[in-house]
Amino acid sequence: MINLHDICYLRLGCRDLDEMVRFATEILGLELRQKTATHAYLRGDSSAFNLCYIQGDADYDVSAFELREFVELEQAERELAEVGIQVHWGSKAECTERHVEAFIAFADSNDNRIELVYRPHQTGVRYFPSRDAGITEFGHFGLHSRDIKRDLHFWTSVLSACVSDKIGDGALLRIDQVHHKIALFPSDKVGVQHVNFQVASIDDVMRSWYFLQERGVPIVFGPGRHPTSTAMFIYFLGPDRRVYEYSSGVKRITDEASYTPRQFEMKPSSFCMWGAKPNVEEFSE
Ligand SMILES: CC(C)c1ccc(C(=O)O)c(O)c1O
Numbered sequence: 084m085i086n087l088h089d090i091c092y093l094r095l096g097c098r099d100l101d102e103m104v105r106f107a108t109e110i111l112g113l114e115l116r117q118k119t120a121t122h123a124y125l126r127g128d129s130s131a132f133n134l135c136y137i138q139g140d141a142d143y144d145v146s147a148f149e150l151r152e153f154v155e156l157e158q159a160e161r162e163l164a165e166v167g168i169q170v171h172w173g174s175k176a177e178c179t180e181r182h183v184e185a186f187i188a189f190a191d192s193n194d195n196r197i198e199l200v201y202r203p204h205q206t207g208v209r210y211f212p213s214r215d216a217g218i219t220e221f222g223h224f225g226l227h228s229r230d231i232k233r234d235l236h237f238w239t240s241v242l243s244a245c246v247s248d249k250i251g252d253g254a255l256l257r258i259d260q261v262h263h264k265i266a267l268f269p270s271d272k273v274g275v276q277h278v279n280f281q282v283a284s285i286d287d288v289m290r291s292w293y294f295l296q297e298r299g300v301p302i303v304f305g306p307g308r309h310p311t312s313t314a315m316f317i318y319f320l321g322p323d324r325r326v327y328e329y330s331s332g333v334k335r336i337t338d339e340a341s342y343t344p345r346q347f348e349m350k351p352s353s354f355c356m357w358g359a360k361p362n363v364e365e366f367s368e
């Protein structure tokens with residue numbers, strides 16, 4: 084089994100790089116760490132970047148995970164080959180572009196582009212945003228699944244994710260003590276479904292609610308509270324039409340041995356215990 088140590092970064096294609104940089108810095112509250120003519124690197128912590136927007140194909144996206152040891156990349160290549168998946172080893176230039184020491188790239192069972200990374204770079208400098216959204220960390224992301232049974236099997240048997248909870252057929256998956264770092268939801272699409280940043284408190288969620296409304300940013304869900312992770316949240320759309328989420332208070336599963344995944348009904352009350360209704364295709368009944 085391939086042991087996912089942590090989530091690492093997302094590479095997100097876009098049609099208008101400058102528009103995405105404006106959104107990410109002025110609305111989302113990330114720090115622009117580096118920009119070229121085609122790539123913009125943004126972060127909400129002290130790592131080299133969490134999100135890299137790439138000018139070009141708006142449908143292109145990649146999600147990346149850190150593995151602890153270099154030999155685990157070699158082992159992962161063998162284990163993926165056993166289930167018929169070929170990997171691409173990142174060239175020196177591709178590693179430089181990603182600010183990592185080494186990586187392998189492959190497509191998962193849903194054709195989602197995944198990268199497994201060795202030693203993503205840290206900067207040693209705390210992040211300094213231009214808008215204070217209260218971001219504390221890159222929290223999790225959602226991935227589309229066109230065949231949830233097949234993809235859950237892949238993520239929990241080839242990769243090391245564990246189901247924390249299910250809502251209908253969708254699953255919230257953990258790779259460490261945090262309730263989830265991946266949300267796998269049934270849809271007819273491929274790739275990244277939503278992008279989450281954790282914020283310090285409910286005050287930050289609510290401050291952003293007013294902030295986003297004043298700027299005409301489409302809010303698609305919330306404010307609310309997830310019964311699953313107990314986090315308080317708000318979801319909104321970026322100019323790239325991707326869904327972004329702030330949440331605060333995600334629970335930790337500290338006693339693995341005694342934890343049993345729960346099954347929530349596919350109903351709005353399973354997504355929000357305060358009564359907010361999601362206006363997001365994948366989360367609707
Ligand atoms: C609506 C989605 C998939 C969802 C559901 C539950 C949680 C949570 O428990 O925190 C999320 O973060 C979600 O994004």
Ligand SMILES: [Fe+2]
Nearest residue numbers: 223266279328
């Ligand atoms: Fe989420």
